[in-house]
Amino acid sequence: MPSTQMLDNAKAILAQADEKLEKLRRIEPYLIDLSLRENPVGSRIGQTLQDKLAILPRLREFGFKHISLGTLDYAMPDELEVDDDFMQHLRDRSIDMTGCYAFTAIGLQSTDGHFTPDPSQLKLKAYGVPNTVHEIYLSKEGMADLYDLETLRRSLPASIQWLHDNIRGDQGAPPRILINIVDGCDAFAESPETVCSMLELLTELPIEGVSIEDDRGTFLPFQVGAYVAVLRSFLPPPLKVLVHIHSGAGFENASVIEALLNGADGIWGGLPKRAAIIGHASVGELIANLVRLGNPHMKRYNLHQLHPLATSLQVLDDAHAVSDDLPVFGRNAYRLTLGAFEQKKNRFMDLAPETIGGRYGYRVCPVISDPGVIAGRLAEVTGRPIDDFPLHVTRRMVRLMRRDLRSGRRIAYDEPMQLLELYARASAPDTAEPAIDEATADA
Incomplete structure (x- = not known):
């Protein structure tokens, strides 16, 4: 038998893990679904206007309150995308856009005080989208050919003010403005002084919160967690802190968990795994993992639709089957090769497939199958x-x-x-x- 002191030490270590689990069970994450943009960006085919019109009510039915309709700050803004057609269609037919967002870039203010809105801001106004994720860059590489730090510090307050003056938010309220630092992890690693200085400025502005990205998926989870902890120290509630993590080295879902444990309110991403590169920490995966932990707030979603909806959307975007070995949503994720691998409904940390609308199947492997x-x-x-x-x-x-x-x-x-x-x-x-x-x- 271990000594009393060693056993007490072991229990104290395990208690720390239990505290983290309890924190994840209590959190009610702020999720912005990007299935209408994030997933088709990296897909083989993409989405047509008719596809998007069919997808939007399905996202609503699943339970999403916050949905991004698309991106307006893309290259060559004069050459419209399907996202533009989609938002114009919703506007022209007075389809409810409550809780909807579109991504925009900041406008620029000259040294003499003249402000020029970005084309994406003008489109946001023209299309009647009530809220925006307003994007900035803070690393030297990210800011190159866009603006220098002085111009950014001068322009960002003016750009936010322009949005408040020109955008009608949900039910006539002010627009929700989330500032997304696209190169957030890079900027923290390169110059934390620059990031912290910008965060001090943002706390004085009328925004919903701040988001950071690991847009290549190369930062380790504890690094992402540290960056989020810094964000949270500058941005007390009710300001939101969100993250968006791409798959690069396989850390993405672990990074999201670290972010939540360090004070993040939620994430934005598509429901399926597909994303701009090889995948991302999707809202579907986060919902599934929080269900695994027994988070009661996940009951607000129609969980029986999660597996079929996420997989059907990825199949639509790619015209190709979901990768068999994709965790959670892949066909082999719930095809047993050995009976001992079965995840059971009432066993700690398991997620039975029926919980998210899936079902068990079987896969014969000559070395292990029973x-x-x-x-x-x-x-x-x-x-x-x-x-x-x-x-x-x-x-x-x-x-x-x-x-x-x-x-x-x-x-x-x-x-x-x-x-x-x-x-x-x-x-x-x-x-x-x-x-x-x-x-x-x-x-």
């Missing part, structure tokens, strides 16, 4: 009940797969024809291969 998985896959392939496949036959199938691999035969048994052939061999052993005596073999 008789239960093989019976399940046979049932999928044949449409017959699992009980139709006797245990002694499925056990023989396990043995035959091992023998085949040892003899150098590499066979994809998960494929229906190969699986049925294996089943036939196990049901009526061929005289060309040694018979399997289950009783003596198991002994």
Whole structure:
């Protein structure tokens, strides 16, 4: 038995983890869904106007209160995008845009006080979108060819004032303005003095909050957490702190959790995994992970729609199936290869697929799959009940797969024809291969 002192120390360490879990269970995250923009940006095909018109009510039905309709601060603003057509369509037909955002760039103010709004700001006004994520850059590379720091400090208050003077917010209220530091992580790493100076300025301005990005997904989770902690120290509630994290090195969802633990209010992103590069920490994944932890606020979403909605949107954007091995939403995420891997509804930290509108399937792997998985896959392939496949036959199938691999035969048994052939061999052993005596073999 461990000593009392060592056991008390262990419990104290574990208690810290429990405190973090409890914080994540209590948080009611501020989410802005970008399924109408983030996902199609990096997709093989994208979305048409008709696609967007069909997607918007589905996002509303799922439960999103805050939805980005698109981006207006893109290159070559004179060449309109589908996002422009979409927002004009909503405006012209008086479709409710309450809670909706569009991304814009700041306008510039000259040294003599003359302010020139950015084309994206003019479009925001013309289209009647009530809220905006207003983007700035703070690193030297990010600001290059846009503005210097002095111009930015002079222009940002004027740009925010222009929005208040020209944009009608939700139900006539002032617009919600989130300042997104596109290169936020880079700027913190390069010059924390510059970022902190800008945060001091922002606390004096009429904004909703501040967002930072790791737009290449290269910063470690504890770095993101530290940057968020600094943001929170300058921006007390009710100011919002949000993050947007791309997949680069595989840290993205861990970085979001670190951000939340360090004071972030939420994230913005698309519902599916697809994003501008190879993926991002999506709002769908965050919702699923908070459900995993037992966060009661996730009940406001129609969770039974989460899996089918997220996967269908990605299929729409790519005209291609979701990657089989994608966590949470991929086809193989809930295809058992071994019964022991099953995530159960009432087990701590598990997320049963039915909770988010998915269901378990089966995938046969010759090295690990057990008789239960093989019976399940046979049932999928044949449409017959699992009980139709006797245990002694499925056990023989396990043995035959091992023998085949040892003899150098590499066979994809998960494929229906190969699986049925294996089943036939196990049901009526061929005289060309040694018979399997289950009783003596198991002994």
